[in-house]
Amino acid sequence: MGKYDLLAKDIIKKVGGKDNIISLVHCVTRLRFNLKDESLADDEALKQMEGVITVMHSSGQYQVVIGNHVPQVFTDVCRLANISSETATEKKKMSFREKSLDLISGIMMPAIGILCACGMLKGLNSILLYLGLYSDADGIYILLNAIGDSIFFFFPVVIGFNTAKKLDMNPFLGLIIGAALCYPTINGTDVPLFGHMINVTxxxxxLPVILIVALAKPLESFFNRVIPDMVKTFITPMLVLLIALPVGFVVIGPIANLISNGISQGVLSIYKLSPIFAGFLVGGLWQVMIVFGVHIVLVVLCITNIISGTPDPILAFTTFVTFTTTGMIFAMWLKSKDKTLKQIALPAWISGFFGVTEPAIYGILLPRMKYFVLSCLCGAVAGAATAALGLKYHTMAGMGLFEIPALLDPTQPGKSMVHALIAAAISLIVGFAVTFITFKDEAPSETKEGELSDKCRKEVIACPLSGTVMALDQVKDAAFANGTLGQGMAVSPTEGKVTAPFDGTVMMLFPTRHAVGLMSDNGCEVIIHIGMDTVQLNGKYFEAHVNEGDKVKKGDLLITFDKDAIEREGYSLDTPVLVTNTKDYMEVVAMNRCGSKVHCGDEVITLL
Known part of the structure; x- marks a missing residue:
């Protein structure tokens, strides 16, 4: 059983079930689904899950933003849904743009992590060499350099494999095409073919291996149809290699190299016109590209330059945008008196130092659009500062602090390290200063407790349990405590019954009967979650007295539970009462002080 099995099961269910999944890949923070029918996916339910930051529809993909533990979630989702690229036969209708981005993502994303790892090794090797711990003639330097360079030198092998998988063909055929292109005796030397002397590298x-594998795909499909089953496992790949590689080596490859060089020079020419303006523009747009899920385009352009031996300035402009965001969130965390915001901001600015800013973007900045715009402007300043300091990507590396090794110029690592630290400091300080000066908590209601006018009240929620009132942030579960799932209050129950907090409809009753969701006749959506982790009891000790779809009146019995038996099993019965559509109200006001006693039917939450 995987660590994220429960989350993975819920994600599979909420995207429409495993039969709705065509394929799945992941990037650094997102699960990128290709779904048969996106209308079957439940965006709101996914957004409310603990472990899910938000949901995006972009590039023809259904993107579930997870955060830095996405690889583990990806593994569990694939295992539980039996997902592999070889099993996906149906294709979803997508525009040309969506198909292009989906293809790029599917080919490049599986290799990004290893590219970064090898790049960081190259950066580490440069630092240790600069510090004089060894010379470039020492065996350890030579070995580390070989390890770091390996993926860049043999990149066609990796991309050939990924391209073949993405095109639903034998991935080892793509791997061999890439390996053949890297064979030493045919690279950078005169090879007489078909009356011509070919000299290519x-x-x-x-690009060459991608286009050659694309040629091999229809050839493989054709030969698989016409060749008898008993011999096609080896005859098909032999014929494909016999046709695709000579054509690719002589015709497709040289053209692809010209196109790649043209794109690279075109991008670099924009940079040469005005490096600072280019940095300002790219840095300012980077977070917008992340939100729309199209930042992979810049990553691919960067990789194209790096593997060809050309330092890339474009992706370098984005390096310290995460630092400006981190500085902004840190300032909010220091200045805010809002407990919910502080609880969200603390992990957000910590993860920001390691390049993962989705929690900050989706959880804090986008709901406060003014600060998202400011973050883009601060990002533009960070990009301009990076350009002014002459920093470029010399290899791939990690994110955040671990991205700095990518900026180290092997010819002058000390100087580029100083410049990188200066750019990081500028970015942090700008983000922090702008936010510290401008940030104010949203003005609280001036009406005192117990003095809310009837004119302001939209709805009053009655307490569904008898017990002792708790503040939501006292609940020992981050998803409830930080207000991600909605605002409200909690009750430590003194008896085992739950009643309806208003007149309305039962919208959701968990199969394990430990939680129920209701909608009032006025549109308020509430979830009552009995206890912490009680889902693991699988319904034991719980009895439901209503069904999904039932109409209920305030005070009607919803669920009974054996309080003593559940507590003997070691479970806490602290019960959050959450208004899940909090955003529809100006304010959700808990009316009772912590520690006060309440009974079923007492007014406990007022919606304004």
Missing amino acids: YTSTL
């Missing part, structure tokens, strides 16, 4: 390239 395919090591450290990207």
Whole structure:
């Protein structure tokens, strides 16, 4: 059983079930689904899950933003849904743009992590060499350099494999095409073919292998149809290689190299016109590209430059945008008196130092659009500062602090390290200062407790349990305590019954009967979650007295539970009462002080 099995099961269910999944890949923070029918996915339910930051529809993909533990969630989702690229046969209708982005993502994303790892090794090797711990003639330097360079030199092998998988063909056929292109005796030397002398280099390239594998795909499909089953496992790949590689080596590859060089030079020419303006523009747009899920385009352009041996300035402009965001969130965390915001901001600015800013973007900045715009402007300043300091990507690396090794110029690592630290400091300080000066908590209601006018009240929620009032942030579960799932209050129950807090409809009753969701006749949506982790009891000790779809009146019995038996099993019965559509109200006011006693039917929450 995987660590994220429960989350993975819920994600599979909420995207429409495993039969609705065509394929799945992941990037650094997102699960990127290709779904048959996106209307079957429940966006709101996914957004409310603990472990899910938000949901995006972009690039023809259904993107579930997870955070930095996405690889583990991806593994569990694939295992539980039996997902592999080989099993996906149906294709979803997408525009040309969506198909292009989906193809790029499917080919590049599986390799990004290893690219970063090898790049960080190269950066570490440069630092240790600069510090004089060894010379470039020492065996340890030579070995680390070989490890770091390996993926860049043999990149066609990796991309050939990924491209073949993405195109639903034998991935090892793509791997061999990439390996053949890297074979030493045919690279950078005169090879007489078909009356012509061919001299090309395919090591450290990207586009040639993609186009050659694309040619191999229809050839493989054709030969698989016409060749008898008993011999096609080896005859088909032999014929595909016999046709695709000579054509690719002589015709497709040289053209692809020209296109790659043209794109690279075109991008670099924009940079040469005005490096600072280019940095300002790219840095300012980077977070917008992240929100729309199209930032992979810049990553691919960067990789194209790096593997060809050309330092890339474009992706370098984005390096310290995460630092400006981190500085902004840190300032909010220091200045705010809002407990909910502080609880969200603390992990957000910590993860920001390691390059994961989705929690900050989706959880804090986008709901406060003014600060998202400011973060983009601060990002533009960070990009301009990076350009002014002449920093470029010399290899791939990690994110956040671990991205700095990518900026180290092997010829002058000390100088580029100083410049990188200066750019990081500028970015942090700008983000922090702008936010510390401008940020104010949203003005609280001036009406005192117990003095809310009837004119202001939209709805009053009665207490569904008898017991002792708790503040939501006292609940020992981050998803409830930080207000991510909605605002409200909690009750430590003194008896085992739950009643309806208003007149309305039962919208959701968990199969385990430990939680129930209701909608009032006025549109208020409430979830009552009995206890912490009580889902693991699988319904034991719980009895439901209503069904989904039932109409209820305030005070009607919803669920009974054996309080003593559940507590003997070691479970806490602290019960959150959450208004899940909090955003529809100006304010959700808990009316009772912590520690006060309440009974079923007492007014406990007022919605304004």
